[in-house]
């Protein structure tokens with residue numbers, strides 16, 4: 332996938348074409364943000380993808396995606412493609428920490444949006460590591476002026492199943508040093524594609540032999556890379572066959588720095604702390620949760636009750652914030668959903684998007 336303008340089919344405004352704004356971060360990376368303009372909107376919503384999907388996860392032509400849904404609900408919608416996006420190669424050509432993203436990507440994107448929207452309210456809906464890194468920026472104080480946040484799956488804490496933790500421990504050494512592969516790639520499922528490494532294609536084949544729940548090796552690879560379950564990444568019955576068939580293009584390859592960053596959080600009492608040792612990142616807090624209260628943004632923490640990637644992570648964040656006696660942070664579990672299907676599922680306009688919009692409207696009404 333590459334950056335390109337989207338033709339978004341809304342129900343109230345017909346087809347709305349996005350404008351693409353290429354940006355360069357302060358550390359020199361090309362990223363982008365796309366705008367679905369809504370001149371009458373008093374409220375603006377920034378949608379943030381996870382690793383290594385992209386803004387495509389919010390604009391899926393096979394069903395009523397979140398970008399169209401929010402536009403119909405009266406929001407101007409912006410779509411981030413930060414350095415974890417599969418529109419770029421940054422994830423596999425360079426090494427970065429979550430502090431790099433908090434220090435460079437989110438200030439660039441939020442700053443550009445703010446310059447375009449003036450003093451209209453800016454909300455954020457963020458998924459997975461897009462949410463985790465945005466929370467690094469918010470509670471690390473590199474961005475501000477956010478009216479509310481909806482987070483799916485993970486934000487300030489990381490919990491994983493024991494088998495996933497075993498993979499977090501072993502994978503970096505095994506992949507980097509033993510197998511000498513630059514990354515893990517769902518695209519290795521293309522068995523006959525000789526441009527893919529033979530070892531990768533062999534791994535995909537082996538994974539397919541273990542994950543008997545699905546005939547799509549790309550789907551099996553995503554589950555294998557990311558979590559614990561059959562499948563781990565979403566609930567099969569929430570996915571349209573078209574989306575399920577596109578898994579290999581919607582998810583990109585994943586290099587090992589991610590594993591090390593998340594492993595550190597799991598190891599440190601499941602809590603995200605400053606992981607980067609760069610001098611310029613020492614301004615970030617030792618633990619991000621400690622700045623909740625000092626920074627206070629109404630937040631809806633979501634998770635599917637069958638989340639097999641970061642199970643219980645957002646629940647733990649809600650519990651730790653409640654224990655501090657700080658209100659304005661809600662936790663909501665969505666029945667029969669997993670991790671990615673909260674945004675990519677075929678019935679999200681019925682099951683999950685209304686939960687998000689209800690929260691946004693309650694914040695706006697305050």
Ligand SMILES: [Zn+2]
Pocket residue numbers: 544545546547550551562567575
């Ligand atoms: Zn599958």
